[in-house]
Amino acid sequence: MAARVMGTLPEEVRAAAARALSTSTFEASWSRSPPAASAGDTALAPLRKRLQQRAPDLAGLRLQLGLTSADEGPRRLRGAMHLADASWVSFAAESPDVAPVPTHTSLPSLSAMALGIVLASLLVVQWITKPLQRLALAVEDFGRGAAPVPLPETGPREVQEAARTFNAMQARIHRLVADRTQALAAVSHDLRTPIQRLRLRAGFLDDLEVQRAIDGDLDEMEGMVESTLAYLRGETESEEPRQADLAAILSTLVDDATDRGASATYIGPDRIPMRLRPVSIKRAIGNLIDNAVKHGGGAHVTVEEAPKDVMVRVEDNGPGIPETELETVFEPFHRLDASRNRGTGGTGLGLAIVRQVATTHGGTVTLANRRAGGLVATLQLPRQHTVGRDGDPPSNGALLSPVTPSGVGQA
Template sequence: MAARVMGTLPEEVREAAARALSTPAFEATWSRSAPAASADDTALTPLRERLQRRAPDLAGLRLGLGLAAPPDEGPRRLQGTMHLADASWVSFTAEAPDVAPAPAHTSLPSLSAMALGIVLASLLVVQWITKPLRRLALAVEDFGRGAAPVPLPETGPREVQEAARTFNAMQARIHRLVADRTQALAAVSHDLRTPIQRLRLRAGFLDDAEAQRAIDDDLDEMEGMVESTLAYLRGETESEESRQADLAAILSTLVDDATDRGASATYAGPDRVPMRLRPVAIKRAIGNLIDNAVKHGGNARVTLEEAPGAVMVRVEDDGPGIPEAALKAVFEPFHRLDASRNRGTGGTGLGLAIVRQVVTTHGGTVTLANRREGGLVVTVQLLRQYASGYDGKTGSSSVLPSSMPPPGMG
């Protein structure tokens, strides 16, 4: 309206008309020459386009909008210019709407550089936070498999430092508890050998041959229990180094040993399967499976199969099998099945516990299942590379020997 009115009035009255049209919220001025500072703020382009849609006459007046420098006190004001048909100018100031100023860098390259910088900074912060968490997760996983405790670096954010400090204290307490109990059990089992031998010697002086034979059988059973217990406890404390070995040769040797003892045992599989493992521990575990198959199933069929990144060892027999409800319970230490564990067949309930202990420390799994044709099949899956042992300095896992927790801890 100001531009339309002053565009029709003579020049000598335009200044007075501008003052008459002015209000506290809208101040208008007229001048023959262009304003000293042209109002043209790109941040106000959406507002200018909206005004031109509401008042199409403004499109021909070269409407310019800008934000005036704010005074010491008071709201920020909007300033504008309009170019009349006779080349004179109408300037105005009004209360500024709530319009955000345009960013200083509006070009695509600068915005892309800013976004890239934010992403890189975010990645660095995330890595700084998550790296100690990954170390903690690896340490927990290794310690859960029975690896020797390695102090975790107490670095990173404050919360992660507290978690690492708590974990270090926890694994130290658990390791001390396990070591004390293992040492006590090993000492008791070892000391039992002496009275067993004394009883065996005294039984030899008995005149009753039948009583002597019964005592010898009991002592044999006790000695077998002691040997099994010591073998199980040795699995927690021994430090056999993992090395490259031929698993096929180990299985063939175990089968040949069983055959030499008069048992029915066969092997089927590759002639050579080199892989990294703990040979003595694996030989003890698979040997227990073959002995169980021969004792309780009458025979043992050992099969070795290769798979990507792993190998499968199966030990089958033609025995009565195991009740479905007890397939998991038989892995517990000292768990015995009355139907298959007696003085005639021997057994202390530690054979399968030792198998699970050894296989788990190799990062593998062991499962039992009853065959449809009758008998039991034990499947052992071993990884070609197993990691057990946490390097707290580098934050990585390495292939090192490890041990399982004692009975009741796993």
């Protein structure tokens, strides 16, 4: 509008007309000489284009746009239009918030900058999360009973503090467990001597009935010591995991129970190669079979194979146990029979040892009452689980021959 009005007025009144058109936010002026060059014209190219679209006449007036320099105070928008008689109408207004628009020359640099930011972010995330992953794996392994292995105290400060605290904690726990096991082992060793002396003296008794009663008490005492040590050894034992045949172990345990006159059967594959601790597994499943024979009249062992795990079920035909006791029976020294006599046997550590062995192998053990009567114990063992830190990862090579170590813990 300023250009149209002043283009029709005589030159002597154009300056006054420009002052009349000025407002508090828009300042207009007229002059014969061209205006001084303004800075920042590249950023205003999109604004010039939009103005020319709104007012096509501006294209013929050779509209110029620029920004005042920072030395002149708050930056303002400055422009000029060329009239037909070669004079100029200049104006100044408040500077709009104009963001630089990327051009075809700046897009590659922006893309490279974005790619660099993404790569740097990935490196930072990996630097932060890798120590946390190591810490999580170490906590999981130590929780399964693996030997303590110090974590490298690297990474961010918070991760270093967590690793340092975890190293101190696992060293302290391992030392406490080792001290307790050593103390109990010393006590058990000292107990064996008086037990053997009492057994020898009982052999000189003339009353055979008293002699058998004393021998029974001594057998019970010796069994309590051995079962307690077996449970405590499970927390610190360092049996190396190796390739073994689980089916051979199960068949051996069932045959041993049958040789003792018990009712025991096995239904499952003839061969189940797995990576495990054979002695521990034999002790755990032997405890389940002994419990089924002792309290359920017989043991029926079945195996179900899956791609990722193996399920071993030991069923009996006994009365079962109350639903409220299905979990508490795994607690050490917990027994349903409070009398603790030799007729019912054991010290309440059999199932505690089973759960301990299952946890060490990364598996689980559960109890459930059968609808048809009796109890079923389910031992779940993962196939590809690496047992503790002392074992190597599962091998893809040839399998070793079946291993059937001896020694079954007392239930």
